[in-house]
Amino acid sequence: MYEVNGMEFWTDESIWNYECGKLEPLYEIYESNGEIIIRMDLPCVQDKSDIKVNVTEYSVNIEAKMGRIIQYEKWGTFQRSIRFYKYSKTIRLPVRVDPKSAKARFKNGILEIRLTKKEQLFTIPIE
Amino acid sequence: MNQEEISIIEITEIEAKNPIILCGLPDVGLVGVIAVSHIIKSLNMKEVAYIDSDLFPPIMVFHNGTPTYPLRIYQKEDIFAIFSEAALSPDSIYPLARSIVSWAKEKNTSLLISLGGIGTPNRIDIEVPKVYSASNMPSVKEIIKKYEIPIMEEGFMVGPYALIAKYSIQNNIPNLLLLAEAFPNYPDPGAAASIINTLNKFIPLNIDVKPLIEKSEEIRLSARELMKRTVESLKKMGKSQEYEVPLMYV
Numbered sequence: 008m009y010e011v012n013g014m015e016f017w018t019d020e021s022i023w024n025y026e027c028g029k030l031e032p033l034y035e036i037y038e039s040n041g042e043i044i045i046r047m048d049l050p051c052v053q054d055k056s057d058i059k060v061n062v063t064e065y066s067v068n069i070e071a072k073m074g075r076i077i078q079y080e081k082w083g084t085f086q087r088s089i090r091f092y093k094y095s096k097t098i099r100l101p102v103r104v105d106p107k108s109a110k111a112r113f114k115n116g117i118l119e120i121r122l123t124k125k126e127q128l129f130t131i132p133i134e
Numbered sequence: 135m136n137q138e139e140i141s142i143i144e145i146t147e148i149e150a151k152n153p154i155i156l157c158g159l160p161d162v163g164l165v166g167v168i169a170v171s172h173i174i175k176s177l178n179m180k181e182v183a184y185i186d187s188d189l190f191p192p193i194m195v196f197h198n199g200t201p202t203y204p205l206r207i208y209q210k211e212d213i214f215a216i217f218s219e220a221a222l223s224p225d226s227i228y229p230l231a232r233s234i235v236s237w238a239k240e241k242n243t244s245l246l247i248s249l250g251g252i253g254t255p256n257r258i259d260i261e262v263p264k265v266y267s268a269s270n271m272p273s274v275k276e277i278i279k280k281y282e283i284p285i286m287e288e289g290f291m292v293g294p295y296a297l298i299a300k301y302s303i304q305n306n307i308p309n310l311l312l313l314a315e316a317f318p319n320y321p322d323p324g325a326a327a328s329i330i331n332t333l334n335k336f337i338p339l340n341i342d343v344k345p346l347i348e349k350s351e352e353i354r355l356s357a358r359e360l361m362k363r364t365v366e367s368l369k370k371m372g373k374s375q376e377y378e379v380p381l382m383y384v
Contacts, residue, residue: 022358033358035319046258048320050354077355116351117258117320 025082025089032069032094036101038124043104045120049094051077055113060120062106067120068097102126140226140233144183148209152244154337155214157234159294160221160364162251162373163316164357168326169249170217172346173339179208179215185233189226195219213337214241221363222294224370231297239305245274246302247310248295249329252286253318253376263315263325265332270299271308278310281335286313292373319365321357323350 022031034047045067052058053074061068071094082089100122108123158170173179184203194201204220216234238246252266266286267278278285291299295311302309312332316325327343334341346353 022362030355030358033320033361048317048354048358050351114258115324116354117317119258 023091025087025091028076028090028092030091030094031096032071034096034098036098038101041124041126043100043102043122043124045098045118045122047094047096047118047120048116049113049118050116051075052094052113052116052118058111058113058118060109060111060118062104062109062120062122064100064103064106064125066097066099067109067122069118070095071118139189140185140187140229142183142185142207142233142237146180146182148182148241150209150212150214150241152242153209153212153214155216155234155238155241155243155246156333157216157246157248157295157298159216159218159248159250160360161293161295161368162253162318163314163320163322163325164361164364165251165314165316165322165325165329166249167218167360168321168323168346168353168357169329170215172326172330172343173333173341174208174215174217176341176345177210177213177339179210179213181206182209182214183207185216185230187226187229189223189229191220191223193220213339219360221360221367224367227294227297227371231294232301235298235301235305235307238302238307243307245308245310246298247312247333248298249333250295250311250313251316251318251322251325252313253373254315257315257317257322257325260315263322263328265312265314265328267313267332268299268311269309270303274308274310277336281332283312283332283335286311290375292375293368293371319361321354321361323347323353 032047032049034045036045049071051073052071057072059070073092077091079089103125104122105125111120156170158166160167185205186203193204195204205218208215264284267283268286269275299309312329314325314328316322323346327346330341330343333339
Protein backbone atom coordinates (compact mmCIF):
# COMPACT_ATOMS: atom_id res chain seq x y z
CA MET A 8 0.00 0.00 0.00
CA TYR A 9 1.24 3.54 -0.75
CA GLU A 10 -0.10 7.06 -0.63
CA VAL A 11 -0.29 9.94 -3.10
CA ASN A 12 -1.66 13.23 -1.84
CA GLY A 13 -3.28 11.55 1.11
CA MET A 14 -5.01 8.78 -0.89
CA GLU A 15 -4.19 5.10 -0.55
CA PHE A 16 -3.50 3.25 -3.75
CA TRP A 17 -3.46 -0.36 -2.93
CA THR A 18 -5.78 -1.94 -0.52
CA ASP A 19 -5.53 -5.37 1.04
CA GLU A 20 -9.28 -5.32 1.49
CA SER A 21 -10.33 -6.13 -2.05
CA ILE A 22 -14.07 -6.12 -2.53
CA TRP A 23 -13.80 -8.63 -5.40
CA ASN A 24 -12.78 -12.22 -4.61
CA TYR A 25 -12.45 -13.57 -8.12
CA GLU A 26 -11.13 -16.96 -7.01
CA CYS A 27 -14.33 -17.75 -5.08
CA GLY A 28 -16.75 -15.78 -7.30
CA LYS A 29 -17.58 -13.76 -4.22
CA LEU A 30 -18.13 -10.03 -3.77
CA GLU A 31 -17.82 -8.02 -0.61
CA PRO A 32 -20.77 -5.62 -0.54
CA LEU A 33 -20.46 -1.87 0.03
CA TYR A 34 -21.99 -1.17 3.42
CA GLU A 35 -22.39 1.52 6.08
CA ILE A 36 -22.85 1.12 9.81
CA TYR A 37 -23.97 3.72 12.31
CA GLU A 38 -25.56 4.16 15.72
CA SER A 39 -28.89 5.87 16.32
CA ASN A 40 -31.27 5.95 19.30
CA GLY A 41 -29.96 2.86 21.02
CA GLU A 42 -29.71 0.98 17.73
CA ILE A 43 -26.98 -0.18 15.39
CA ILE A 44 -28.10 0.24 11.79
CA ILE A 45 -26.35 -1.53 8.93
CA ARG A 46 -27.20 -0.81 5.29
CA MET A 47 -25.73 -2.82 2.47
CA ASP A 48 -25.86 -2.44 -1.32
CA LEU A 49 -26.68 -5.80 -2.95
CA PRO A 50 -27.17 -5.22 -6.69
CA CYS A 51 -28.35 -8.28 -8.65
CA VAL A 52 -29.87 -9.95 -5.57
CA GLN A 53 -33.50 -10.43 -6.58
CA ASP A 54 -35.37 -11.59 -3.51
CA LYS A 55 -35.12 -11.57 0.28
CA SER A 56 -35.25 -15.40 0.23
CA ASP A 57 -31.76 -15.29 -1.38
CA ILE A 58 -30.27 -13.55 1.68
CA LYS A 59 -29.13 -15.23 4.88
CA VAL A 60 -28.34 -13.04 7.90
CA ASN A 61 -26.75 -14.50 11.04
CA VAL A 62 -26.34 -12.34 14.12
CA THR A 63 -24.36 -12.82 17.32
CA GLU A 64 -23.88 -10.33 20.15
CA TYR A 65 -20.70 -9.09 18.47
CA SER A 66 -21.10 -9.63 14.75
CA VAL A 67 -23.36 -9.88 11.73
CA ASN A 68 -22.75 -12.27 8.86
CA ILE A 69 -24.48 -11.89 5.51
CA GLU A 70 -24.52 -14.34 2.61
CA ALA A 71 -26.56 -13.35 -0.44
CA LYS A 72 -27.01 -15.17 -3.71
CA MET A 73 -27.29 -13.16 -6.93
CA GLY A 74 -30.29 -13.75 -9.18
CA ARG A 75 -27.90 -14.49 -12.05
CA ILE A 76 -24.22 -15.14 -12.54
CA ILE A 77 -22.31 -11.96 -13.39
CA GLN A 78 -19.61 -12.69 -15.92
CA TYR A 79 -16.83 -10.36 -17.03
CA GLU A 80 -15.10 -11.65 -20.16
CA LYS A 81 -11.88 -9.68 -19.63
CA TRP A 82 -11.63 -8.93 -15.95
CA GLY A 83 -9.37 -5.98 -15.04
CA THR A 84 -5.74 -6.17 -15.97
CA PHE A 85 -5.83 -9.97 -15.61
CA GLN A 86 -7.86 -10.12 -18.84
CA ARG A 87 -9.42 -13.36 -17.62
CA SER A 88 -13.02 -14.48 -17.73
CA ILE A 89 -14.38 -14.11 -14.19
CA ARG A 90 -17.76 -15.00 -12.74
CA PHE A 91 -19.41 -13.72 -9.58
CA TYR A 92 -22.47 -15.28 -8.02
CA LYS A 93 -22.73 -14.23 -4.36
CA TYR A 94 -21.99 -11.65 -1.69
CA SER A 95 -20.42 -12.47 1.64
CA LYS A 96 -19.47 -10.26 4.55
CA THR A 97 -18.93 -10.53 8.31
CA ILE A 98 -19.12 -7.24 10.20
CA ARG A 99 -17.65 -6.87 13.68
CA LEU A 100 -20.08 -4.66 15.64
CA PRO A 101 -18.82 -1.63 17.62
CA VAL A 102 -20.94 -2.58 20.69
CA ARG A 103 -22.77 -5.64 22.04
CA VAL A 104 -26.26 -6.14 20.64
CA ASP A 105 -29.28 -8.27 21.46
CA PRO A 106 -29.42 -10.77 18.55
CA LYS A 107 -33.08 -11.55 19.28
CA SER A 108 -33.98 -7.91 18.63
CA ALA A 109 -32.57 -7.93 15.08
CA LYS A 110 -34.88 -6.79 12.29
CA ALA A 111 -34.09 -6.74 8.59
CA ARG A 112 -35.72 -5.52 5.41
CA PHE A 113 -34.70 -5.66 1.75
CA LYS A 114 -35.86 -2.95 -0.64
CA ASN A 115 -34.64 -1.96 -4.11
CA GLY A 116 -31.45 -3.98 -3.69
CA ILE A 117 -30.58 -2.47 -0.30
CA LEU A 118 -30.51 -4.61 2.84
CA GLU A 119 -31.15 -2.81 6.12
CA ILE A 120 -30.51 -4.49 9.49
CA ARG A 121 -31.45 -2.88 12.81
CA LEU A 122 -30.03 -4.21 16.08
CA THR A 123 -30.77 -3.05 19.62
CA LYS A 124 -27.68 -2.22 21.68
CA LYS A 125 -27.21 -4.41 24.74
CA GLU A 126 -25.95 -1.82 27.17
CA GLN A 127 -26.62 -1.34 30.84
CA LEU A 128 -27.92 2.13 31.63
CA PHE A 129 -27.11 3.83 34.94
CA THR A 130 -28.75 7.13 35.87
CA ILE A 131 -26.47 9.05 38.18
CA PRO A 132 -27.58 11.71 40.65
CA ILE A 133 -26.24 15.24 40.08
CA GLU A 134 -24.57 16.51 43.26
CA MET B 135 -4.23 25.85 -21.06
CA ASN B 136 -2.32 25.79 -17.79
CA GLN B 137 -3.65 26.82 -14.40
CA GLU B 138 -1.13 26.20 -11.61
CA GLU B 139 -0.52 22.44 -11.43
CA ILE B 140 -3.47 21.42 -13.62
CA SER B 141 -3.39 21.21 -17.42
CA ILE B 142 -6.45 21.06 -19.65
CA ILE B 143 -5.13 19.73 -22.95
CA GLU B 144 -7.36 20.17 -25.98
CA ILE B 145 -6.74 17.35 -28.46
CA THR B 146 -8.72 18.91 -31.26
CA GLU B 147 -9.73 22.40 -32.31
CA ILE B 148 -12.72 23.37 -30.22
CA GLU B 149 -15.41 25.68 -31.55
CA ALA B 150 -18.49 26.45 -29.51
CA LYS B 151 -20.70 29.46 -28.95
CA ASN B 152 -21.56 30.20 -25.31
CA PRO B 153 -21.53 26.51 -24.46
CA ILE B 154 -23.28 24.80 -21.58
CA ILE B 155 -20.76 22.80 -19.53
CA LEU B 156 -21.95 19.76 -17.56
CA CYS B 157 -19.68 18.68 -14.75
CA GLY B 158 -19.71 15.04 -13.52
CA LEU B 159 -17.09 14.65 -10.82
CA PRO B 160 -16.98 11.83 -8.22
CA ASP B 161 -19.11 12.88 -5.25
CA VAL B 162 -22.08 11.59 -3.22
CA GLY B 163 -23.55 8.44 -4.84
CA LEU B 164 -21.41 9.10 -7.95
CA VAL B 165 -24.54 10.86 -9.22
CA GLY B 166 -22.73 13.31 -11.52
CA VAL B 167 -20.35 10.69 -12.93
CA ILE B 168 -23.20 8.26 -13.73
CA ALA B 169 -25.43 11.02 -15.19
CA VAL B 170 -22.69 12.55 -17.36
CA SER B 171 -21.50 9.13 -18.53
CA HIS B 172 -25.05 8.35 -19.70
CA ILE B 173 -25.36 11.75 -21.42
CA ILE B 174 -22.02 11.25 -23.24
CA LYS B 175 -23.17 7.85 -24.54
CA SER B 176 -26.70 8.97 -25.41
CA LEU B 177 -25.57 12.03 -27.38
CA ASN B 178 -22.56 10.21 -28.87
CA MET B 179 -20.33 13.06 -27.68
CA LYS B 180 -16.71 13.20 -28.85
CA GLU B 181 -13.64 13.47 -26.61
CA VAL B 182 -12.05 16.89 -27.18
CA ALA B 183 -9.75 17.37 -24.18
CA TYR B 184 -8.24 15.74 -21.13
CA ILE B 185 -7.18 17.08 -17.75
CA ASP B 186 -3.82 16.14 -16.26
CA SER B 187 -1.86 16.90 -13.11
CA ASP B 188 0.90 15.53 -10.90
CA LEU B 189 -1.63 15.88 -8.08
CA PHE B 190 -3.78 13.12 -9.59
CA PRO B 191 -3.28 9.44 -8.72
CA PRO B 192 -0.87 7.61 -11.06
CA ILE B 193 -3.70 6.09 -13.10
CA MET B 194 -4.50 5.60 -16.77
CA VAL B 195 -7.67 3.88 -17.95
CA PHE B 196 -7.64 1.43 -20.85
CA HIS B 197 -10.54 1.58 -23.29
CA ASN B 198 -10.46 -0.65 -26.38
CA GLY B 199 -6.74 -1.22 -25.85
CA THR B 200 -5.93 2.49 -25.72
CA PRO B 201 -4.54 4.16 -22.59
CA THR B 202 -6.79 7.11 -21.75
CA TYR B 203 -6.71 9.90 -19.17
CA PRO B 204 -9.29 9.36 -16.40
CA LEU B 205 -10.45 13.01 -16.52
CA ARG B 206 -11.78 13.94 -19.92
CA ILE B 207 -13.92 16.56 -21.65
CA TYR B 208 -16.47 15.63 -24.33
CA GLN B 209 -18.36 17.84 -26.76
CA LYS B 210 -21.40 17.79 -28.96
CA GLU B 211 -22.16 21.12 -30.63
CA ASP B 212 -22.51 23.70 -27.84
CA ILE B 213 -22.58 21.23 -24.96
CA PHE B 214 -19.47 20.09 -23.10
CA ALA B 215 -19.30 17.31 -20.51
CA ILE B 216 -16.49 16.99 -17.96
CA PHE B 217 -16.18 13.47 -16.57
CA SER B 218 -13.84 11.59 -14.23
CA GLU B 219 -13.32 7.83 -13.97
CA ALA B 220 -10.97 8.16 -10.97
CA ALA B 221 -11.50 9.45 -7.43
CA LEU B 222 -10.10 12.92 -6.74
CA SER B 223 -7.57 13.44 -3.99
CA PRO B 224 -8.41 16.27 -1.54
CA ASP B 225 -5.28 18.25 -2.56
CA SER B 226 -6.15 18.20 -6.24
CA ILE B 227 -9.66 19.65 -6.04
CA TYR B 228 -8.58 23.28 -5.42
CA PRO B 229 -6.47 23.70 -8.58
CA LEU B 230 -8.86 21.43 -10.51
CA ALA B 231 -11.90 23.56 -9.66
CA ARG B 232 -9.95 26.76 -10.48
CA SER B 233 -8.90 25.28 -13.83
CA ILE B 234 -12.43 24.14 -14.73
CA VAL B 235 -13.89 27.59 -13.95
CA SER B 236 -11.05 29.34 -15.79
CA TRP B 237 -11.53 27.07 -18.84
CA ALA B 238 -15.30 27.70 -18.70
CA LYS B 239 -14.61 31.46 -18.70
CA GLU B 240 -12.23 31.10 -21.66
CA LYS B 241 -15.01 29.30 -23.57
CA ASN B 242 -17.54 32.05 -22.69
CA THR B 243 -19.84 29.52 -21.11
CA SER B 244 -23.49 30.44 -20.79
CA LEU B 245 -23.92 28.00 -17.89
CA LEU B 246 -21.60 25.74 -15.88
CA ILE B 247 -23.75 23.01 -14.33
CA SER B 248 -22.45 20.86 -11.45
CA LEU B 249 -24.33 17.56 -11.24
CA GLY B 250 -24.21 15.83 -7.88
CA GLY B 251 -25.99 14.25 -4.96
CA ILE B 252 -27.14 15.07 -1.46
CA GLY B 253 -26.61 12.21 0.97
CA THR B 254 -30.12 11.31 2.16
CA PRO B 255 -30.43 8.96 5.17
CA ASN B 256 -33.89 7.62 4.19
CA ARG B 257 -33.04 7.20 0.49
CA ILE B 258 -34.13 3.52 0.75
CA ASP B 259 -37.75 4.72 1.08
CA ILE B 260 -37.60 7.26 -1.79
CA GLU B 261 -38.80 5.94 -5.15
CA VAL B 262 -38.07 9.05 -7.24
CA PRO B 263 -35.32 11.24 -5.76
CA LYS B 264 -35.99 14.97 -5.63
CA VAL B 265 -33.50 17.34 -7.26
CA TYR B 266 -32.50 20.55 -5.49
CA SER B 267 -30.80 23.55 -7.05
CA ALA B 268 -28.71 26.58 -6.20
CA SER B 269 -27.07 29.31 -8.28
CA ASN B 270 -24.96 32.44 -7.96
CA MET B 271 -26.76 34.34 -10.77
CA PRO B 272 -30.23 35.95 -10.79
CA SER B 273 -30.72 34.95 -14.47
CA VAL B 274 -30.13 31.27 -13.56
CA LYS B 275 -32.41 31.59 -10.56
CA GLU B 276 -35.13 32.64 -13.01
CA ILE B 277 -34.66 29.32 -14.86
CA ILE B 278 -34.90 27.48 -11.53
CA LYS B 279 -38.11 29.32 -10.73
CA LYS B 280 -39.61 28.85 -14.19
CA TYR B 281 -39.09 25.09 -14.15
CA GLU B 282 -40.08 24.77 -10.48
CA ILE B 283 -36.85 23.09 -9.39
CA PRO B 284 -36.76 23.10 -5.56
CA ILE B 285 -34.09 25.39 -4.11
CA MET B 286 -31.50 24.23 -1.58
CA GLU B 287 -32.35 27.02 0.87
CA GLU B 288 -29.79 26.46 3.64
CA GLY B 289 -26.88 24.15 4.30
CA PHE B 290 -23.21 23.46 3.77
CA MET B 291 -21.56 22.02 0.70
CA VAL B 292 -18.16 20.33 0.81
CA GLY B 293 -16.00 19.04 -2.03
CA PRO B 294 -15.20 19.87 -5.66
CA TYR B 295 -18.61 21.42 -6.42
CA ALA B 296 -18.28 23.76 -3.43
CA LEU B 297 -15.03 25.06 -4.93
CA ILE B 298 -16.50 25.36 -8.43
CA ALA B 299 -19.33 27.43 -6.87
CA LYS B 300 -16.77 29.58 -5.04
CA TYR B 301 -14.54 30.24 -8.05
CA SER B 302 -17.63 30.85 -10.24
CA ILE B 303 -18.60 33.72 -7.91
CA GLN B 304 -15.05 35.10 -8.10
CA ASN B 305 -15.00 34.89 -11.92
CA ASN B 306 -18.63 35.95 -12.48
CA ILE B 307 -19.44 32.66 -14.21
CA PRO B 308 -23.07 31.45 -14.11
CA ASN B 309 -22.99 28.25 -12.08
CA LEU B 310 -25.98 26.01 -11.41
CA LEU B 311 -25.84 23.21 -8.84
CA LEU B 312 -28.26 20.35 -9.38
CA LEU B 313 -28.20 17.91 -6.48
CA ALA B 314 -30.37 14.80 -6.28
CA GLU B 315 -31.30 12.94 -3.11
CA ALA B 316 -28.92 9.99 -3.13
CA PHE B 317 -27.37 7.13 -1.20
CA PRO B 318 -24.26 8.70 0.36
CA ASN B 319 -22.07 5.60 0.03
CA TYR B 320 -23.50 3.59 -2.88
CA PRO B 321 -23.57 4.34 -6.61
CA ASP B 322 -27.05 5.73 -7.28
CA PRO B 323 -28.26 5.48 -10.92
CA GLY B 324 -31.82 6.37 -9.77
CA ALA B 325 -30.57 9.73 -8.51
CA ALA B 326 -28.63 10.22 -11.78
CA ALA B 327 -31.88 9.58 -13.73
CA SER B 328 -33.65 12.29 -11.67
CA ILE B 329 -30.87 14.76 -12.48
CA ILE B 330 -31.11 14.01 -16.21
CA ASN B 331 -34.90 14.38 -16.14
CA THR B 332 -34.41 17.81 -14.53
CA LEU B 333 -31.83 18.82 -17.18
CA ASN B 334 -34.26 17.68 -19.92
CA LYS B 335 -36.72 20.31 -18.69
CA PHE B 336 -34.59 23.32 -19.62
CA ILE B 337 -31.89 22.05 -22.03
CA PRO B 338 -33.06 20.34 -25.25
CA LEU B 339 -31.07 17.16 -24.59
CA ASN B 340 -34.02 14.73 -24.86
CA ILE B 341 -32.05 12.05 -23.04
CA ASP B 342 -33.99 8.83 -22.38
CA VAL B 343 -33.27 7.58 -18.86
CA LYS B 344 -34.92 4.19 -19.45
CA PRO B 345 -31.64 2.49 -20.54
CA LEU B 346 -29.95 3.95 -17.44
CA ILE B 347 -32.62 2.49 -15.15
CA GLU B 348 -32.48 -0.86 -16.97
CA LYS B 349 -28.68 -1.05 -16.52
CA SER B 350 -28.90 0.16 -12.94
CA GLU B 351 -27.66 -3.08 -11.32
CA GLU B 352 -24.68 -3.42 -13.67
CA ILE B 353 -23.74 0.22 -13.00
CA ARG B 354 -23.97 -0.31 -9.23
CA LEU B 355 -21.65 -3.31 -9.55
CA SER B 356 -19.09 -1.72 -11.88
CA ALA B 357 -18.91 1.55 -9.93
CA ARG B 358 -18.20 -0.08 -6.55
CA GLU B 359 -14.44 0.56 -6.49
CA LEU B 360 -14.78 4.17 -7.62
CA MET B 361 -17.50 4.66 -4.99
CA LYS B 362 -15.31 3.16 -2.25
CA ARG B 363 -12.33 5.37 -3.11
CA THR B 364 -14.57 8.43 -3.48
CA VAL B 365 -16.07 7.88 0.00
CA GLU B 366 -12.53 7.63 1.47
CA SER B 367 -11.56 10.86 -0.27
CA LEU B 368 -14.77 12.73 0.69
CA LYS B 369 -14.23 11.80 4.35
CA LYS B 370 -10.81 13.46 4.19
CA MET B 371 -12.44 16.58 2.71
CA GLY B 372 -14.78 16.82 5.73
CA LYS B 373 -17.92 15.85 3.81
CA SER B 374 -19.78 15.09 7.05
CA GLN B 375 -20.13 18.85 7.57
CA GLU B 376 -22.96 18.77 5.01
CA TYR B 377 -25.11 17.29 7.78
CA GLU B 378 -24.58 20.35 9.98
CA VAL B 379 -26.77 23.45 10.21
CA PRO B 380 -25.31 26.86 9.33
CA LEU B 381 -25.33 29.31 12.24
CA MET B 382 -26.77 32.38 10.52
CA TYR B 383 -30.50 33.01 11.04
CA VAL B 384 -30.76 30.31 13.75
